[in-house]
Amino acid sequence: MNDSHSTPTNLATDSANVAVQAEAIHGSVTVYQMKAAPSPQETFKVGLNSLRGGMAQEAREHIRDAVILRDYVNGRSCFYLLLALLSGRTLQQVPPNEIAMLRCVRSALKDDDEWTDAIKLVDHLLTSRPTEGGAADVEKELQELTDEQRNDVLQHMEMFLDSSAEDALWARAFDEARSDRWAKDRLRRAWKFFQPEPAGARVRPADPVRIRPGTWTGATVTTALALVTVGFIGATAWQHAGTAAVSALLALAAGCYASVRSGVEWRCRKERRQAKDREYLRRPAATTSGDGFASKIDRQFDHYFALYTPRGADRAQWLSETAGVRRALRDEVVTIYRESTVNAKRVAWLTRYLVADVARRWQAGTLWDYRKETRVPMLVKGMCVLAAMAAAVAGAFLVWSGAHVRPFQVSPAALAAVALVWSAARVWLRIAAEYRRHSVDEAEKKSLLAGRQAAFDRWKRRLADRPDDLEMARWLECDRKALMEEAMGLYRLKRHDVLAHAFIEAPATPSYDRARVEKGPWRYSKYKILLFLLTKDGVRQLTVHLDFRKATFPSRARTNYRYDAFTSVQVAETDNGENVFELTLTNGDPIRVKVTDPPTDVTENEDKDPQGASQVTLGTAGLDNALHVLEGVAAEGKEWIVFERQREKVPLAEVSKAVNAIFA
Known part of the structure; x- marks a missing residue:
């Protein structure tokens, strides 16, 4: 299975669709909801929560609304607008009009402001290269950030660490994830997220006194x-x-x-x-x-x-x-x-x-x-x-x-x-x-x-200390980092050996619990995670089952294939509303993974927007980046990596120029 010249192997043997065991919608949680007439600060807060919850698209909309349209401009808001624009995307996926937004936030920021330093670090991550000795400077600047800033940078700039940081920088990301993975009493509390708000205690009322008028x-x-x-x-x-x-x-x-x-x-x-x-x-x-x-x-x-x-x-x-x-x-x-x-x-x-x-x-x-x-x-x-x-x-x-x-x-x-x-x-x-x-x-x-x-x-x-959605998102992000670290160890890879990578997260069959807060994505008690590592010799794929409540990977499967083994990559929606990822190889059956469940029926006290929940979940599953990477490989083969680096030069310059415009 480790031979780079081995034939493709189908990993979809356990992707049968089995009914969901349980689900819960926590409607009283307001982490992603806004008032009827929210202030710019409230709009920004919802956007920041959406970003940390893995919903980058929703985060971009809310933060852009607060910063660009409602003039909520400061170092913190500019920093998170920048992260939202880059989160989960390569530079090729960032539209020019969004890059231009950064030029509109020319705030009078002080040079010694902590958020100014964080913004500058983002620029260095985009422009530095290990061969230029920039990684050491980036590591030093990262050390000077607050824990909050550092965690957010390592999470949302992950796509740009492939080419801008050495092993030490990724080791820091792994260390941060390892320390946070079981933080806040996860093993005792995580299962509570999947428990719905209980219905109140009731009994069947006693039958009333039944005496007919004729009896009296x-x-x-x-x-x-x-x-x-x-x-x-x-x-x-x-x-x-x-x-x-x-x-x-x-x-x-x-x-x-x-x-x-x-x-x-x-x-x-x-x-x-x-x-x-x-x-x-x-x-x-x-x-x-x-x-x-x-x-x-x-x-x-x-x-x-x-x-x-x-x-x-x-x-x-x-x-x-x-x-x-x-x-x-x-x-x-x-x-x-x-x-x-x-x-x-x-x-x-x-x-x-x-x-x-x-x-x-x-x-x-x-x-x-x-x-x-x-x-x-x-x-x-x-x-x-x-x-x-x-x-x-x-x-x-x-x-x-x-x-x-x-x-x-x-x-x-x-x-x-x-x-x-x-x-x-x-x-x-x-x-x-x-x-x-x-x-x-x-x-x-x-x-x-x-x-x-x-x-x-x-x-x-x-259930009083049920974790909120942001804690669930952070734990899941730490699990992804732990999987990345494990994969690199299994394949004996250094950071510079990984030219690009992509994740796909899906509910693990045959049975699982699921829950979500209103306006948030579905969270699952069991995940099936596919990790694709693109190296100079081919694609390394690691498929694991994650027991989220126990923070363990009970099973894993490894496979390799050459770049020319790709035929097509797509996400198709089935008749019942499921979204299924399908990777077709030249040899073997397609690899199919159910990424989202069909929308639930709308009933009182349950899901008011099942279709919206499905779309939000699809956005947090890592599909956009995975499709960008795998479709590129399917179309251009191994040369895609070289072409992608060349295509990044123009948007990279535009982003750097826009970021530096903030300090003008």
Whole structure:
């Protein structure tokens, strides 16, 4: 693979397109957004953030607006305008009208201004050559810059270090990247960028009290008639038994009340257990397919139930015994969040919490404790039966006493009273049980919401130090530098051996997470990076997979090919909106790499400009420079390097002249 005369090798064996695992759009971040009427300073700040975020085109627009159109001219703004014009481009790619802009910023800058020194360094990087001894002077001037200036120069003037600096200057760039690559606690924080803003804690509300109007009418009528008939029997019995009849009447009332009250508890517990059994022990439906919200929630529950298998448990047994619970929880999450078109990833925290809670209770043997809690105590059953019997005895005494006075009137009244009391008791039992059910449900929902809110707060606190997009961009830039350093070591190259280089960054299949801030590019948890090194003997290509969250390169592949092996280079947009880089060689299959995903669907709280996000991401992937270099090689072969140096002379002189005009 190291032989410069080896035949081309296709590195696209793992470029299959597999669905994105997750995505998040952080809409509350304002690093790339401006107010409705921004000041020149605010416009410049957004431009500077865009530059450091890798969005050179957007940076040029904002900084140009602030400096040229709105007269925000000072040493700092001129320095970053210059960097924005040169970032990620060769001199051949800088339009003449943009070079002319530098002549319009003739600010009265002091010779001892730190930004003046930085601008002069840029000019020296453009014009110096190692053979002229300029590299030592450049290194000295670079040392005198602030850390902020030095990092920005090394990042955005990278294309011009190929011909203007020796190994020592690149060694400094590698050292800076090596020290910053794990800075700001990257290994603990980077994964948080890919987590979406979590949706708030919710529970399915308790079902309202459902009592039909006819039930209230029936309860009122039967109760009134029962009181009339029982009152008639009681009054008649009082004529025969006196105070004993009054006592019996009170005993009848107390017995009915106690029987109904304990009956309410009995019925409520029984119905609650039956409802829980229907919910938790039912046969689960098949998992839905597709990319809808319900399907994604299905996959979340399947994933976390498999992941959170209790220690020492048989996974098949665990999944089988909790199938009904899993389905019930899944249905609840789908129900309470579906109507707001929430991204399924925003409720993943709730899915994890619910599954972990089920696993904890299953491990402790308390998952089915609701059966114990809803079991009807013998005391309740005994109270209900005994109270009913006491009421029946009291009623029989009243009927017996009344029959001694008016036997023909009391007997039919007694039959009517029994029927009416029974009907009234049943209706009031139903009403009371419904109110009791609602009260218990409300208490349960309140407890569930408290637990979920606590889990939500814990998750929010954990995400509180989520890195911003500028940190992500800096870490990615350091990874690129680390890859460059590794490639030069693998191929045993010195800086002067590398005539030109280019990067292409793409999401690594088969699975990855992605996220972005509003107006920013997509950032990926896993990258596929192609590095092309042009040397006098041919092209050295290193393809690596970057695990961004761990800052590691878990796999890499090396290949070489001659300059005359190039046939064509292009970036094509597929029917579904993907952008695919394709390098065709004379021998072998084309090398294809998916550079951007298809635009996402626009939904509430998600991406408002999916097409714009795709274009911004395309601009930060390094394609412009890679296409410029590789298309030139494909068209002109090895001679492209010589021709490119000649073509640079005119724009180089124009840029140097424009830069020096700043100090006029």
